[in-house]
Amino acid sequence: MSLPHVLLGMLAEPASGYDLKQRFEQSVRYFWYAELSQIYPALAKLEKQGLLRSKQAPSDKGPSKKIYTRTGKGKRALQEWLSDGPVLRTERLxxxxxxxxxxxxxxxxxxxxxxxxxxxxxxxxxxxxxxxxxxxxxxxxxxxxxxxxxxxxxxxxxxxxxxxxxxxxxxxxxxxxxxxxxxxxxxxxxxxxxxx
Amino acid sequence: MSLPHVLLGMLAEPASGYDLKQRFEQSVRYFWYAELSQIYPALAKLEKQGLLRSKQAPSDKGPSKKIYTRTGKGKRALQEWLSDGPVLRTERLxxxxxxxxxxxxxxxxxxxxxxxxxxxxxxxxxxxxxxxxxxxxxxxxxxxxxxxxxxxxxxxxxxxxxxxxxxxxxxxxxxxxxxxxxxxxxxxxxxxxxxx
DNA sequence: GGCGACTATATAACTATTTACATAGTGTTC
DNA sequence: GAACACTATGTAAATAGTTATATAGTCGCC
CATH class of the missing domain: 1.10.287 (Helix Hairpins)
Structure with missing residues (x-):
């Protein structure tokens, strides 16, 4: 429900799935967490829906990256989520x-x-x-x-x-x-x- | 991971699945939430594992209840969970x-x-x-x-x-x-x- | 006597999340 | 040059959780 929107938010700057995982670990980790195995399919689905666009790019280290960019439709979907007011899902502590x-x-x-x-x-x-x-x-x-x-x-x-x-x-x-x-x-x- | 233990904790007094849902709504709701459709299978599984025991009991209102009681093994499983220290799962806000x-x-x-x-x-x-x-x-x-x-x-x-x-x-x-x-x-x- | 609300249990289908595994390139260390 | 760590992308299987639906008894209301 929220992960796709979180990814749209984090893609204000283009990034690959791997990059996004790093970003998660930096700051977002204190209030959101996602495994790589959750991120990759989520990105693929967002692309299929036209909210993201991707292009291959060589990496200085390791295999080539798949850089995702937010489309206009993607940005609007994010803004809609934010405008709908705070999502207070049932917290489990x-x-x-x-x-x-x-x-x-x-x-x-x-x-x-x-x-x-x-x-x-x-x-x-x-x-x-x-x-x-x-x-x-x-x-x-x-x-x-x-x-x-x-x-x-x-x-x-x-x-x-x-x-x-x-x-x-x-x-x-x-x-x-x-x-x-x-x-x-x-x-x-x-x-x-x-x-x- | 936690729901079975939460149920064991709430079964200090015997109760049916329906009763447990009511208890959830009273106090536990502020830090744990579970649907009836999650509670029933969880109880059945705990019984199969020997952590709970059940008996049919007539209800004053509606169909007959299935009252679950915690076994000695069930109590020990709960105590183990508590003794293992606080479970700080990744919070998602x-x-x-x-x-x-x-x-x-x-x-x-x-x-x-x-x-x-x-x-x-x-x-x-x-x-x-x-x-x-x-x-x-x-x-x-x-x-x-x-x-x-x-x-x-x-x-x-x-x-x-x-x-x-x-x-x-x-x-x-x-x-x-x-x-x-x-x-x-x-x-x-x-x-x-x-x-x- | 039918309807809705509440008690009671349960299954099915779906979505979300976690854990484990598979593959492959690149750089460092022994 | 083998082993290991890190970059990079993914799939598969399992568990957890949500939403929808089915069934059935009891009670009060109109």
Whole structure:
């Protein structure tokens, strides 16, 4: 439902399937993910529908590339998707359902679970902070003089920064509650930060 | 990958497929969703694997039910899933990828997009606040004297409350940035709250 | 007594996603 | 020169999830 549109969005600049996968890994990965085996057929289908056009091009490394370009029809399809308003599909957060049933394992295990979660979120937060720092050094020093394309990308990044900062805080709050319980049953548990 | 475990978690108390769907709609819906057509085959498979047991039972309304009970093996499978640590599957947030490409439509449309998003998040926040209020009146007045099962459920609810409150704030921040741009190009746009 | 709403279970067809495999060129390292 | 890593494109098989449809009992309404 969304992958074809995501590809149309990423093809503001022409690229091959392989290139697109790289782009996914750079920035989009924080909110969308696709395997190469999903990208290639999706591109072929979009071309068949006339939303993309392709041409072969030699590669400096490895076999020749198939460069896809967005057609006018493709651009309009993207704009339509964006104009239809936000797509809020049913989110599935496995870690929250796990937490919901976490009383089925001993408290010491619950603490380990939340520590692992906190460390994962903290790591993602650091990754995003790094992206912001590298970016800011270039042209985002004055966030509201950014060109349109940069502004929306900065807003997307902000949502990630705010989200993961909040999640880390929430994990700490949960750990506090679980650990107070641990103490009251006679056990001790130092609040070690697990760094992998 | 996760649905069978979610079902095992929800079967702390015996229930039929139909019952489970109702339970999904009550609380779990905020972080997991499943269609009946997904639940029935999943239950049948779990029974075949010996993680569940079923018996027919008459219903007060409609045809007879098939009540599933978790076996010892089923409980251990759930505990294993929980002990393996948090499952952080690749999240897909279509609305963030839309935002990422939102420079492809005019600024007035971008503002509408963010307003719609804010209103959706605000509505979910109100739903969760209502759940908390109803709950608090019963036994969550002293959040840290809760029994284990209630504690983890309260922690799950907290994450939703914090998340949606943050998302609404973030939308407001984005709207501010988009609207200042709108003004500077000579247009006006009142910050109307769209209530459906 | 027919209709619609709700309870209850299930299958079929389709779309989306993941995992595994197949193929081939290019460059580096042992 | 063999092995390995990386570039490059794809297919096949399996799993997960959605949408549509079928069947059947109960209850209340008109």
């Amino acid at each position: 496995a870690y929250l359902t796990q937490l919901f049933f976490l009383d089925e394992i001993p408290n010491a295990r619950r603490i380990e679970f939340m520590q692992e979660l906190r460390d994962d979120f903290a790591q993602r937060l650091e990754e995003l902070k790094l992206i912001e720092r590298n970016w800011a050094s270039e042209d985002a020093r004055f966030p509201d003089n950014l060109p349109d394309g940069e502004l929306v990308k900065h807003m997307t990044l902000r949502s990630g920064l705010m989200k993961y900062a909040m999640m880390v805080e929430w994990c700490e709050e949960c750990l506090g509650r679980l650990e107070s319980r641990q103490e009251s049953t006679g056990h001790r548990n130092s609040r070690n930060r697990k760094v992998s | 279509a609305y963030l990828t839309q935002l990422f490409f939102l420079d492809e439509i005019p600024n007035a449309r971008r503002i509408e997009f963010m307003q719609e998003l804010r209103d959706d998040f605000a509505q979910r926040l109100e739903e969760l606040k209502l759940i908390e209020r109803n709950w608090a009146s019963e036994d969550a007045r002293f959040p840290d004297n809760l029994p284990d099962g209630e504690l983890v459920k309260h922690m799950t609810l907290r994450s939703g409350l914090m998340k949606y409150a943050m998302m609404v704030e973030w939308c407001e921040e984005c709207l501010g940035r988009l609207e200042s741009r709108q003004e500077s190009t000579g247009h006006r746009n009142s910050r109307n709250r769209k209530v459906s």
